[in-house]
Amino acid sequence: MPVTHEQTSHQAPAGALRVAVVGAGPAGIYAADILSKAGLAVSIDLFERLPAPFGLVRYGVAPDHPRIKQIIVALHKVLERGDIRLLANVDYGTDLKLDDLRQFYDAVIFSTGSIRDAALTIPGIELEGSYGAADFVSWYDGHPDVARTWPLEAQHVAVLGAGNVALDVARILAKHADDLLPTEIPANVYDQLKASPVTDVHVFARRGPAQVKFSPLELRELGHVPDVDVIVYPEDFDFDEGSMAAIHSSNQTKQVVKTLTDWTLKGPEENTASRRIHLHFLHKPVEVLGEDGKVVGLRTERTALNGDGNVTGTGELHDWPVQAVYRAVGYFGSPLVDIPFDDVAGVIPNREGRVVDVDGERVPGVYATGWIKRGPVGLIGHTKSDAAETVKHLVSDLDRLQRPAHPEPQAVTDLLVARGVDHVEWSGWELLDAYERSLGAAQGRERIKVVSREDMLAASRGQA
Numbered sequence: 001m002p003v004t005h006e007q008t009s010h011q012a013p014a015g016a017l018r019v020a021v022v023g024a025g026p027a028g029i030y031a032a033d034i035l036s037k038a039g040l041a042v043s044i045d046l047f048e049r050l051p052a053p054f055g056l057v058r059y060g061v062a063p064d065h066p067r068i069k070q071i072i073v074a075l076h077k078v079l080e081r082g083d084i085r086l087l088a089n090v091d092y093g094t095d096l097k098l099d100d101l102r103q104f105y106d107a108v109i110f111s112t113g114s115i116r117d118a119a120l121t122i123p124g125i126e127l128e129g130s131y132g133a134a135d136f137v138s139w140y141d142g143h144p145d146v147a148r149t150w151p152l153e154a155q156h157v158a159v160l161g162a163g164n165v166a167l168d169v170a171r172i173l174a175k176h177a178d179d180l181l182p183t184e185i186p187a188n189v190y191d192q193l194k195a196s197p198v199t200d201v202h203v204f205a206r207r208g209p210a211q212v213k214f215s216p217l218e219l220r221e222l223g224h225v226p227d228v229d230v231i232v233y234p235e236d237f238d239f240d241e242g243s244m245a246a247i248h249s250s251n252q253t254k255q256v257v258k259t260l261t262d263w264t265l266k267g268p269e270e271n272t273a274s275r276r277i278h279l280h281f282l283h284k285p286v287e288v289l290g291e292d293g294k295v296v297g298l299r300t301e302r303t304a305l306n307g308d309g310n311v312t313g314t315g316e317l318h319d320w321p322v323q324a325v326y327r328a329v330g331y332f333g334s335p336l337v338d339i340p341f342d343d344v345a346g347v348i349p350n351r352e353g354r355v356v357d358v359d360g361e362r363v364p365g366v367y368a369t370g371w372i373k374r375g376p377v378g379l380i381g382h383t384k385s386d387a388a389e390t391v392k393h394l395v396s397d398l399d400r401l402q403r404p405a406h407p408e409p410q411a412v413t414d415l416l417v418a419r420g421v422d423h424v425e426w427s428g429w430e431l432l433d434a435y436e437r438s439l440g441a442a443q444g445r446e447r448i449k450v451v452s453r454e455d456m457l458a459a460s461r462g463q464a
Helices: 026-036 055-059 071-080 098-104 133-140 164-174 187-194 216-222 241-249 251-264 380-396 409-418 426-441 453-460
Strands: 017-022 042-048 084-088 107-110 130-132 156-160 200-204 228-232 275-280 283-291 294-305 311-320 324-327 354-356 362-368
Touching (some): 017 026, 017 098, 026 055, 084 409, 084 426, 098 107, 130 133, 133 164, 164 200, 164 216, 164 275, 200 283, 200 294, 283 311, 294 324
Parallel strands (some): 017 107, 107 362, 156 200, 156 324, 228 275
Antiparallel strands (some): 283 294, 354 362
16 A cells, blocks of 8 residues: 555644645645635645645756745745645646546646747757757756656757746756756766766847846856856847837846846957857747758847847848757646646636636636746746735635535545555655755755655655
8 A cells, every 4th residue: 555644734624615736836835825824714735746846946947046946945834834735746637637626625726837848840840959948957957757868969059048948058058067066956967967068058049138038147147157158249239129118117128238238348368168158149040950860050040120129030041050959938838637728828728717618618616826827927926926816716706616525635635545646745745855955965965856756755755
């Protein structure tokens, strides 16, 4: 029989509202927290597909950004209270489906996020050596469901995109592996980055410097990576009326443009590092070039600003000899079993968090929050307000919700045990967390992340 880890402090008042939240990243935890403070008698179960909570904060933030990972501290405090029950290593759609959840809960909130790469439909994108940034991020963050190896064979690499994910990918590729050792980077990732032959990483943005989505801090950090030069090209700098309006109206845009402009003033004699990150603006990727099924280059088209911050192609083409291409053009949601899905937007169709079907009719008792609700945009502040909106509507719908046949908290865990689902509760995560920290302490690091699902489960049982 599977070993389970009971959260004994989780007690549901008689007749309490029963709510399932599917997805234990920031969106799901914030929704559960807000609902727990809504002044209702409520019992909340937080389901997570992986053996560990925290979603993209654990598996989507680069290991050399511990400041951002501190968000986990706040999320940890919510779950350690004990009034929200964690049920991890439970896969919605496989272990439980909507009809199952309706047997145990008055309402279900989906907060499954967006973990796939958005498509980029240009010729050659399917060649060997062409990768999605989301897959690469999952690899270097030790996601248990991706391969342990990554083909780091390219000396020259192209990264397509103008956001922070593109910067993360470029930085991790160019950074010397030894400079990542103080982080929680898994051993297999360190070993392979250490052996990487990369010397040059080229980041391509189709619009100008005033239109990129880099955060000022992330961009400045790029300039402080040891033995890595950041190179920009004056001919890639152009500012139209739309650009000037953006600079004057946004302090963030102003800071980004200043940092980039300062880098144009560097002379060639200042670029002495063994590795380089090149930032190219006004270059639209139009084709990944290949030979024998493998990437050998990237073709871009020079673009020109239109006056409103948008661009038009000029017909001037450039070929860049690269052996790998990473597309960082956005994340995309994944469809869920028995739940309506918008295949174009990559979200669950909804009205302010209330899920609707293809005809626009409400799906009773089903809600959404986070990126699966609104798409993969916005920061933590947006996620909190998003969750508050969804919870507000759930609370206003109380009289419409259908009571479940089996509202006792034990009923759902009994079903999981009967189905052989080795679910992990909060005490199991605490054991895994302590084990990762002990691995790190032995090397003077905060933690070393356990990678495989089997090892994570063993640690959550205290068997590591």
